[in-house]
Amino acid sequence: MSITGIITAIVIGAIIGALGRLIVRGNQNISIIATIVIGIIAALLGTWIASLIGQNDTDGFDWIELIFQIALAAIFVSIYAGYAGKNRRR
Template sequence: MGISGIISAIVIGAIIGALGRLVVRGRQNISILVTILVGIVAALLGTWVASLFGVEDTGGIDWLELVFQIVLAAVGVSLVAGMGSRKQQP
């Protein structure tokens, strides 16, 4: 993976992570770096899950793949925010 691949993974992760945060209700006390990391993982897992369902590269926007990525990002943001809130409470 070259430098352009790393930069694109960060940008896509930030977008997917931000969309995942928008889907989750309430306030999430997690940093932007954690949001990007959750977004990168969700983007990779969403692509993998979409391939299991037979979604192929259409040359355009793969809407089903995007839905999988956003849902996984929302789940990831919820899990990470939930773990952080449990640590803060005595």
């Protein structure tokens, strides 16, 4: 992977992670690094799921793939925020 690919993954991960945080209600006390990592993981998994159902090879913008990515980011943010919140209360 080239440096351009790495930078692109970080930028897309940050955007997807931020969108996932916007969907989740309440205050999430997680760092920006955790948001970016969650976004990158959600973007990769969302793309993989979209390819399984044949939705990533369409003409134009892949809305279904984006919906999968954001939904996964919201789920992962919820799980991580709940996990991090439990550990901080101790």
